[in-house]
Amino acid sequence: MTIKTAFCAASALALATAGGAFADSHTTTLTIATVNNGDMVRMQGLTEDFTAKNPDIALEWVTLEENVLRQRVTQDIAANGGQFDVMTIGTYEVPIWGAQDWLVSLNDLPAEWDADDILPAMRGGLTVDGELYAAPFYGESSMVMYRKDLMEAAGMEMPDAPTWDDIKAAAEAMTDKDAEVYGICLRGKAGWGENMAFLSAMANSYGARWFDEEWKPQFDTDAWNATLTDYLELMNNYGPPGASTNGFNENLSLFQQGKCGMWIDATVAASFVTNPQDSTVADQVGFALAPDNGLGKRGNWLWAWSLAIPAGSDSVDAAKKFVAWATSKEYTALVAENEGWANVPPGTRTSLYENEAYTSAAPFAEMTLNSINSADPKNPAVDPVPYTGVQFVAIPEFAGIATQVGQEFSAALAGQQTAEEALEKAQALTTDEMEAAGY
């Protein structure tokens, strides 16, 4: 190599490096991990609005199915991989990860983001020791969806805030097994996010809880016995066949086909069962709050898909700008302008429910808001608990434990064991796992 060529090569290299550095100083690329739900996919379509306002920030999307996303972000955050700058996570992860200092505090988001506008229940679920660790993108609770025509035919009326006795009476009146109409459809499929989400929320309204303040499992209490016994009776007498393998999707399909008199599940389902293109009973659906037992707690849950910034991110400021944009009032208005008010992400801000354009476009808006507001993740049960979470317990071991407990309850629903046997096994396996985890 002559001196001349060496010089040329060195100059080229220097230019390239300088060019790279120059480019770096002007553009930050954010890698965003998100779930492939409709609202999130819509957000990707609208990001031009963000990049136009922030020309120095480029966005890279990693869109994954819920379970895969959960595994990927969990691995990344636990190993401090720094692969993502913004993560979509649920209310289960936020308290655990926040307590481990794995997430960046969002207390200093700009004033116009208006943190006070976030629904108190949502803020409570995403806050650890006074620090907000994630911004809710959309939120949900659960409520009763019922067939108005069947109730009318039975000569009954569903109160806005029913008790479990009301539900039992309505289920009995609406059941017509010969016509394949079942009074009530509930989740029976085993899983911490399936039957246990419903049963944990139901147990709250019966005065039961997962753990006492010393973290001792509570399945040996009368309250849990009453919860499971009533659930099994409801399902065995008025539920559809094969309920022990029915989850959210199966019940949605049954309800849309007109085979369920009632369905107690996520508020997000309201728009699916009232959509005439998918539902044969779209114009006959009524809504009510999840039932209670007069003990001060309702059997509804609370969930939010939220955006959080992992502590390992090296573009925290840019990430905060993005999170503030995606969860702002302006973003909601942007979606409304492009897709109509019925399609805005629900369940996170008070101002949305004060907006007439929205409340008139979504007939289930009021009930959704009331359901969300009646859930308190800090005090989910009648008695005090040491954990955060309404339909889950925000500790790392919960997913594993609850899925196994869910399998015992599912087996009880299938008639393979009694409620007492299922509770006994649940108590034993939870005690074992908690001891092994060092509680």
Add this chain to the structure above:
Amino acid sequence: MATKASRSAARLMMAPAVVLLLGWMLVPLCMTLYFSFKKYLPLRGGDLGWVGFDNYVRFFSSSAFWPSVQATLVIVGGVLAITVVFGILLAILLDQPMWGQGIVRILVIAPFFVMPTVSALVWKNMFMDPVNGLFAHLWKFFGATPVEWLSQASMTSLIIIVAWQWLPFATLILLTAIQSLDSEQLEAAEMDGAPALSRFGYITLPHLSRAITVVVLIQTIFLLSIFAEIFVTTQGSFGTRTLTYLVYQRVLESQNVGLGSAGGIFAVILANIIAIFLMRIVGKNLDA
């Protein structure tokens, strides 16, 4: 004839491939072994130090261990029995001259191309669903109460689903074997007055023994790690939690990598015991 130098050169050139292949196989196995001796909880701070054989003892002594081994063996045994028996019958049937033979063969083989998740979903929602399923309608047509397949007969249902997927594989291998059977031998036996059943028992079946061995060995290897069908249909409930599913639950749902890795090593040991056992009993056929 290769010289000493050319042999060395050949070894040198092969070395990268050998190292790569060995690494590919050994690294995951060694990592599993390494983690199985550690208390590794990703959501509780990650690596919490060495624990010796604690994970093995906990996995082995947990109430879920033996039922999961039993479930694994029942599924493998059930599917093998169905696929071998029906595989032989179908192979004999498909070997007969008939109109549209090519199309029939393709149709019989088709299930093998369906992804396990898809086939499990189809079976669960379209056939076995107690309200909307085809079987439910069939049962109701005859005035019977529909069977709640996945909860009341969970193991049988799973075996049916998996066997449906693997039957084409067995049929294909056995059909190839049947086609290589010397027809003159069968004709001679027929002329000597041997009835059909004897011809099958004394000529066809012994001829098929090597193919059956191949089917049993290959299927066993794949069936031991069956997962998608359980995940989609029962999620391990109603006694369908196999060893693979238990390992999945320990690692991903309970976020306990150490305990799950110990389970993984148990699964490897179990697979090897079964493989050795099978090789001894049926593998002899392969020597002939």
